[in-house]
Amino acid sequence: MPQFRMKTVKSRALVGCISLSAALGSVAFFASAQENRNIVSNNLYGSPGLVDMPTAEALPDGTLTTTVAQLGETTRTSISFQISERLSASFRYSALAGYTGGWDNTYFDRSFDLRYQILTESQYRPSLTLGLQDVLGTGLYSGEYLVATKTLTPGLKVTGGFGWGRFGGNNPFATTGTRPDETLEEGGIPTVDRWFRGDVAAFGGVSYAPNDRWNFKLEYSSDIYEAEDERGQINYTSPWNFGVDYHFKNGNQMSIYHAYGDTLGAQFSIAVNPRTQGVPGGFETAGLPIKPRNPSDVRDLGWTTNPNASASAQAALTQLAAKDGLIVEGLTLEAHRATVRVVNPTYNVPSQAIGRLARSMSRSMPASVEEFVIIPIATGIPMSAIVLKRSDLERLEHEAATDMLVQTSVVDAYKLAPAPNPGIYPKFTWAITPYVDASVFDPDQPVRLDAGIRAKADYEITSNIILSGSITKKLLGNLDEDPRQDESGLPRVRTDNALYSAEGDPAIEYLQLAMYGRPASQFYSRVSVGYLERMYGGLSTEILWKPVGSRLALGAELNYIQRRDYNQLFGFQDMTTEDPVSGEEFEIPHLNGHVSAYYDMGKGFHGQLDVGRYLAGDYGATITLDKEFSNGWKVGAYATFTDVTSEEFGEGSFDKGLRFWIPLSPFIGQPSRKVNPTVIQSLSRDGGARLKVRGRLYEHVREYHEPEIAKSWGRFWR
Structure with a gap:
């Protein structure tokens, strides 16, 4: 018999927070917009689904979701990530009150899921997804499923599937071998010996979204919560579950459920997609425009006889770059080439730093300098040399950035960087x-x-x-x-x-x-x-x-x-x-x-x-x-x-x-x-x-x- 770690639960603050969220959501503005009723909801496991059962839907590529759900005396916290358009994964941390008897004891369980959408939905074909639940864990929530979802009319979807393990408990229609049912004490090992084994049962449901905010769900669950019912955590009397979701404009979801005949549930999901996260374009001031040269000055090399020309050009460039948050540490100036040593403490996007410095160089280097060599420095060493033609900058300033990329070279900066100016270090x-x-x-x-x-x-x-x-x-x-x-x-x-x-x-x-x-x-x-x-x-x-x-x-x-x-x-x-x-x-x-x-x-x-x-x-x-x-x-x-x-x-x-x-x-x-x-x-x-x-x-x-x-x-x- 496995030995579980126990602790005393001293608060129900989490349940209170979920209840407060539901109360706030009940007075939210009822959006009547009909533009997008293709709502993808998360279930109590933090994955696309109805109430407790999965659907075959997938979230947009790159979506990162955190879900906190409460079902009876069980709390599930899930982190889910849509790895690609078809593949997603979830990590879950569950707290089961009274796991071995007595409401003052809690067992904490960790599990990991994988889902793959085999088919996407078309005009006549449903989407089809294969899922492995608790593939790495103790096996407490272990189950596999194949599920299909089809949109019948805008906002109305039907789902049907069958599964093993947790999904094979209610009226199984087939058996595929013997499935181990003990909980693994150590956890973390792929439970391959359980996959697609044991009783097979069907589940299904329907959801209806009258607009892009509300979603009503009804499901027939194939999970009978046998162990939880025996321990008194859930009073299982019915396989029918009901729920309603409210989706906020920012993609977050709040839900309340009535499950298994005698149990209330609630959840809140926070969703972000790094692809669309943040302020489009940013609030920073625009960079300096390129300063075109006078054609008659391009061949003028008279400045090369001036012993102060290099220092003057470097001072001008240093001042302009500083306004853009860049540090010019050195400059080698030749008749047709300028090589700059630069530190970027400001921009998390390297190309933006390069573009800003190139524009500053167009306004500070002598007209005969045609080639700009920009060498970014990190941890005191040159990382690469970005080589740009000044004439390309002048010609392509108002064209697509990709046009400039075609004309740009990136080469090894080994032994190319100017030495740092005296006085910068220490x-x-x-x-x-x-x-x-x-x-x-x-x-x-x-x-x-x-x-x-x-x-x-x-x-x-x-340096x-x-x-x-x-x-x-x-x-x-x-x-x-x-x-x-x-x-x-x-x-x-x-x-x-x-x-x-x-x-x-x-x-x-x-x-x-x-x-x-x-x-x-x-x-x-x-x-x-x-x-x-x-x-x-x-x-x-x-x-x-x-x-x-x-x-x-x-x-x-x-x-x-x-x-x-x-x-x-x-x-x-x-x-x-x-x-x-x-x-x-x-x-x-x-x-x-x-x-x-x-x-x-x-x-x-x-x-x-x-x-x-x-x-x-x-x-x-x-x-x-x-x-x-x-x-x-x-x-x-x-x-x-x-x-x-x-x-x-x-x-x-x-x-x-x-x-x-x-x-x-x-x-x-x-x-x-x-x-x-x-x-x-x-x-x-x-x-x-x-x-x-x-x-x-x-x-x-x-x-x-x-x-x-x-x-x-x-x-x-x-």
């Missing part, structure tokens, strides 16, 4: 900001977090040698209440996190000296030494091969580490940890590292493969897949598989998680390079853990290479 910058360090979706408590104040600073000794650090002071939090005392056959490389949170107040988050370089054409390097992250210090080295025009990059990283003291000040401790249950001692290896491959797959998809040795000494690989959008949004997932068994790893079976990059710029309508990167791990464990080094090369380098520049070239004239 440079010191600092900031004081709030911080939040969170742990979510663990089996004991939905959210743990620390919050406080962070002071960080960078001292750029030279490519940077001393940086951060100090935090915790003001409140409960991350120190996550002791992780379960047995593991691995060194405690991450599960001692609670001790670092408890004793590190104040704490030196990191304090490192990093040197970046260009050892050869197409190669980039990094060496970092110091307190590299909150748990480890040492030496980290990295080399990256990345041609400027290639979608492929290869890299290697090698680290020598020492475990830091729990108080995260200046001390270190030995590399021996003790299992809290067995008392067995394990040695953390000093050496770890990876070889990596990065590939831009096109159509917004980007993949990464890291193979090597992890912190606990385990060997394996991490596979990462991201969907990227031209405005800077990224949504992705990763999974790590090593030679650690699922039993040694513990709950969750292997390391996996979701990744989000949310840029600030689309929300404020102003250029900004600020991005909020978020990683949601289903559970942080020791297996598959990797050193958290700041300043890894690839993201810095790829930004100014040809594939990335081309993606965003539409903003060249912004």
